[in-house]
Amino acid sequence: MSAALLIDILLWGSVFGVGLIAFRRGPPVFKASLREGSMDFINIVPRIALGVIGSGYIAAIIPQEVITGWLGPDSGWLGVATAVVAGAATPGGPVIGFSIGTVALKSGGGVPQVVAYVVAWALFAFQRVILWEIPFMPARFVWFRCAVSVPFPFVAAAIAMVIGKP
Amino acid sequence: MGIPSDRPRPLSVPSQKNPPPAEDAESEPRPGRVRKPIGWSTIIIAALVAVSAALVWRRDGTDGVLDILTHDLSLFSGILPRVLAGCLLGAFISEILPHEKVSRSLGPKSGLMGLLIGTAFGAILPGGPFTAYPVASALLAVGADFGATIAMVVSWTLIGYGRAVAWEIPIMGTDFTLWRIVISLPLPVLAGALGRFVYVRVYPKRDSDEDAA
Numbered sequence: 570m571s572a573a574l575l576i577d578i579l580l581w582g583s584v585f586g587v588g589l590i591a592f593r594r595g596p597p598v599f600k601a602s603l604r605e606g607s608m609d610f611i612n613i614v615p616r617i618a619l620g621v622i623g624s625g626y627i628a629a630i631i632p633q634e635v636i637t638g639w640l641g642p643d644s645g646w647l648g649v650a651t652a653v654v655a656g657a658a659t660p661g662g663p664v665i666g667f668s669i670g671t672v673a674l675k676s677g678g679g680v681p682q683v684v685a686y687v688v689a690w691a692l693f694a695f696q697r698v699i700l701w702e703i704p705f706m707p708a709r710f711v712w713f714r715c716a717v718s719v720p721f722p723f724v725a726a727a728i729a730m731v732i733g734k735p
Numbered sequence: 736m737g738i739p740s741d742r743p744r745p746l747s748v749p750s751q752k753n754p755p756p757a758e759d760a761e762s763e764p765r766p767g768r769v770r771k772p773i774g775w776s777t778i779i780i781a782a783l784v785a786v787s788a789a790l791v792w793r794r795d796g797t798d799g800v801l802d803i804l805t806h807d808l809s810l811f812s813g814i815l816p817r818v819l820a821g822c823l824l825g826a827f828i829s830e831i832l833p834h835e836k837v838s839r840s841l842g843p844k845s846g847l848m849g850l851l852i853g854t855a856f857g858a859i860l861p862g863g864p865f866t867a868y869p870v871a872s873a874l875l876a877v878g879a880d881f882g883a884t885i886a887m888v889v890s891w892t893l894i895g896y897g898r899a900v901a902w903e904i905p906i907m908g909t910d911f912t913l914w915r916i917v918i919s920l921p922l923p924v925l926a927g928a929l930g931r932f933v934y935v936r937v938y939p940k941r942d943s944d945e946d947a948a
Binding site: 583590598601605618619620622623629663667670671701705710720732 | 810816820825889897898930
């Protein structure tokens with residue numbers, strides 16, 4: 570709860586800060602950006618609604634056990650590849666993603682595989698892409714960003730293999 | 736008689752004002768932060784949601800569907816104020832950032848420095864996805880290129896402190912989290928560099944059109 574509160578304070582503090590800078594540039598600048606931000610908000614709400622409400626249903630048909638199963642004690646690059654797919658397919662928010670990572674670590678999953686999982690989850694968890702990235706960013710950018718990011722969970726796993734355990 | 740519109744109009748004038756985006760990445764109008772409400776992505780997601788909801792209904796009945804709906808509606812109402820904050824942040828930032836300066840320090844020709852600035856910006860950005868994506872979108876709109884914006888988004892998600900402090904450290908432990916962040920440090924710059932490398936090959940630009948834009 571306190572973390573959420575802190576995030577809100579930082580967030581609205583930043584809004585206030587940049588708003589103040591805009592206001593000092595002159596009330597027309599301030600008003601124009603205020604109007605533009607509000608219009609963005611109004612336009613984005615239906616898509617956020619679809620994403621938030623929809624991802625609940627998508628998450629419900631991909632049970633957590635399926636993901637944990639994929640992260641089994643496989644080792645080597647096949648295990649890394651499986652972990653990357655599992656990271657992208659993990660439904661739900663950070664609690665689920667990191668909990669699955671912890672479970673995999675405790676139940677004998679390799680460290681490079683878990684790193685690949687966490688990095689892949691951070692880079693392309695489908696729920697975040699659908700819910701946040703696509704509504705806010707040009708779709709062309711999102712697909713491009715995802716495609717370009719594909720090698721990096723593997724790079725992270727390779728670095729983990731080289732430098733060893735935490 | 737003598738009405739000016741009788742004369743043949745030069746056909747090139749309107750098309751110069753609005754070049755088709757697919758043809759040329761450089762003279763393409765700057766992407767707006769929010770596009771039209773219904774696009775292909777939205778349609779695909781809506782179809783995916785409809786199928787999932789139907790599967791949930793078959794498995795758990797109407798109660799199952801309503802349970803998820805109530806839970807997600809409360810989640811949605813909690814998120815809304817933050818979405819507003821993110822939109823305002825994006826709008827103010829795109830208004831106060833000088834476009835020339837942004838395109839110089841984060842544009843296609845900004846080099847390694849641009850990728851490093853994008854990475855640093857993503858790492859220090861407060862808030863969650865409701866801030867990161869509107870701000871990234873604002874950067875794109877004021878002249879940052881795909882490479883620097885990719886560095887920023889990847890940096891936010893991999894080395895940003897927000898999620899690490901709020902979720903990763905409590906759940907996965909400090910040792911793992913710090914170690915994972917150290918491993919991730921080079922990734923945003925590498926992703927941005929790869930992005931630039933691919934971008935100029937996928938969307939080859941025609942320099943001659945730059946003056947027209």
